[in-house]
Amino acid sequence: MAGYAAALLVLREQFKLPALVAFAAHVVYMRTLLGIRAARIKHRIFAPAMSGNPDFDRVIRVQANFVEQFPAFITSMFLCALFQSGTVAAALGAVWVVFRAAYGERYGARKLGYDIYWYTGPQYAAIGVMYILPLLSIIPTLL
Secondary structure: OHHHHHHHHHHHHHHHHHHHHHHHHHHHHHHHHHHHHHHHHHHOOOOOOOOOOHHHHHHHHHHHHHHHHHHHHHHHHHHHHHHOOHHHHHHHHHHHHHHHHHHHHHHHOOOOOHHHHHHHHHHHHHHHHHHHHHHHHHHHHHO
């Protein structure tokens, strides 16, 4: 039983920073939801309608894109924390959160054109690295 408790303490320490990053991601997510509410009121588009004004459509797209990427982000970050390093996972996760928030602000404000990749590229790269790092630890144990 003592070994189990010690293992839990190690995991708790390893997941502290990724948990803070996950919380920050949820704050960004809540901002997207509040943005939809504000856009519905501003453009007089009431549920269940999901389109009707280009500015409203952009706000919906920002939130939908967040929801599409979030499972890959959260899974990869905690796998990276478990099999590699909580600090590395948190740093890469923070990259995703910062660029996700910046993307939402820019896209929602119609300020993105061809520079969209400056905002989405780092997000995809962070998720990719967070998936690859655990595999580097897992695969050798299978051979």
